[in-house]
Amino acid sequence: MKEVDIGLLKQIAEVEDNLEPESLTAKLGWRSRDVGIWPGTLTKLRMERLVEDVYESNSWHGYRLSQKGRAMLAGSPSPSGTPLAQQLSLPDDLFEDIIGHDEIKELLRACLAAEKVVHVLLAGPPALAKTLFLWDIERVCGERAVWLVGSATSKAGLWDLMAEKQPKVLLIDELSTMGAADTAALLSIMEGGRLIRAKVGRELDTRTEVKVVAATNRLYGLSPELLSRFAVRKLEPYAHAEYLAVVKGVLVRREGIEPDLAEEIAQRLDGRTQDVRDSVRVARLAPQLGVEKAIKLLLGG
Numbered sequence: 512m513k514e515v516d517i518g519l520l521k522q523i524a525e526v527e528d529n530l531e532p533e534s535l536t537a538k539l540g541w542r543s544r545d546v547g548i549w550p551g552t553l554t555k556l557r558m559e560r561l562v563e564d565v566y567e568s569n570s571w572h573g574y575r576l577s578q579k580g581r582a583m584l585a586g587s588p589s590p591s592g593t594p595l596a597q598q599l600s601l602p603d604d605l606f607e608d609i610i611g612h613d614e615i616k617e618l619l620r621a622c623l624a625a626e627k628v629v630h631v632l633l634a635g636p637p638a639l640a641k642t643l644f645l646w647d648i649e650r651v652c653g654e655r656a657v658w659l660v661g662s663a664t665s666k667a668g669l670w671d672l673m674a675e676k677q678p679k680v681l682l683i684d685e686l687s688t689m690g691a692a693d694t695a696a697l698l699s700i701m702e703g704g705r706l707i708r709a710k711v712g713r714e715l716d717t718r719t720e721v722k723v724v725a726a727t728n729r730l731y732g733l734s735p736e737l738l739s740r741f742a743v744r745k746l747e748p749y750a751h752a753e754y755l756a757v758v759k760g761v762l763v764r765r766e767g768i769e770p771d772l773a774e775e776i777a778q779r780l781d782g783r784t785q786d787v788r789d790s791v792r793v794a795r796l797a798p799q800l801g802v803e804k805a806i807k808l809l810l811g812g
Contacts, residue, residue: 519548520561521584522548523576524584527541538566539565539566540566540573557574560579562577563575563576563577601623606619608764609644609647610640610749610756611749612746614744615744618742618744619724628701628720629722630724630725630740631723631724631725632725632726633725633727633746634726634730635745635747636728638785638786638788640746641684642726645658652680655679656682657676657680669693669700679722680721682725686726687729687733694734697723697737700723701723754781754785755777755781759774761790766791768794772797772802780793783806789809793806796808796809
């Protein structure tokens with residue numbers, strides 16, 4: 512980094528740090544004239560990802576120093592160059608509450624630890640721990656992660672959400688239900704980390720590096736372009752012993768059921784369903800109906 516560029520960053524930081532919190536400039540970002548730099552110089556700083564867009568309309572294009580820019584001023588490495596695992600100190604017991612799927616666990620750990628982006632899509636029928644994987648990642652990533660449900664991304668849309676939150680990890684459940692506009696934004700983000708929107712009065716052109724971990728019950732209906740951006744892993748149904756262990760673990764740890772009752776429910780449901788949620792429903796009705804009748808009323812037969 513040239514000394515003159517460090518001087519520019521210091522000049523910008525001084526303006527930013529002295530803004531009144533409630534001022535328009537603090538909310539929408541400063542303009543090139545506010546910090547006294549030429550538009551061409553600003554473009555260079557943006558290309559180097561030292562400055563980022565905050566807001567753009569017909570009358571205002573606002574900017575602020577990026578995390579990389581602030582880190583450069585502080586003389587520390589840029590956070591974007593540090594593997595996420597080092598930032599987070601991923602715990603050894605990550606995914607410990609999920610039975611089986613050892614290769615999926617190893618893959619996700621490696622992707623979170625990788626310096627460069629690898630996106631992962633977990634596919635398979637309900638109740639195979641896809642959502643649990645997303646929950647565990649969100650738990651350890653904290654504010655660095657944003658959780659979305661495909662059918663209800665946000666009122667503003669994925670463009671605005673990403674620009675505002677700037678997450679390092681994007682977690683998407685029910686990917687197959689995501690709308691066309693948000694899917695288009697996702698394609699752009701995953702390919703080159705670029706967010707582009709040309710809507711009049713709300714233009715957006717910025718870059719963000721984010722790792723996407725998504726889940727879907729079905730692959731059909733997802734475009735080839737979208738699927739090609741993911742490492743797609745299909746989760747297989749539980750084997751006999753795994754299913755029993757999962758049911759007993761869920762009922763004892765999360766529902767507070769006695770181990771003997773959890774064992775009975777697991778044995779009676781084995782071979783009738785792979786959905787662990789069925790065992791939870793049976794356990795909740797068992798005090799009123801008994802296990803056998805609860806299963807009969809819930810599953811029939």
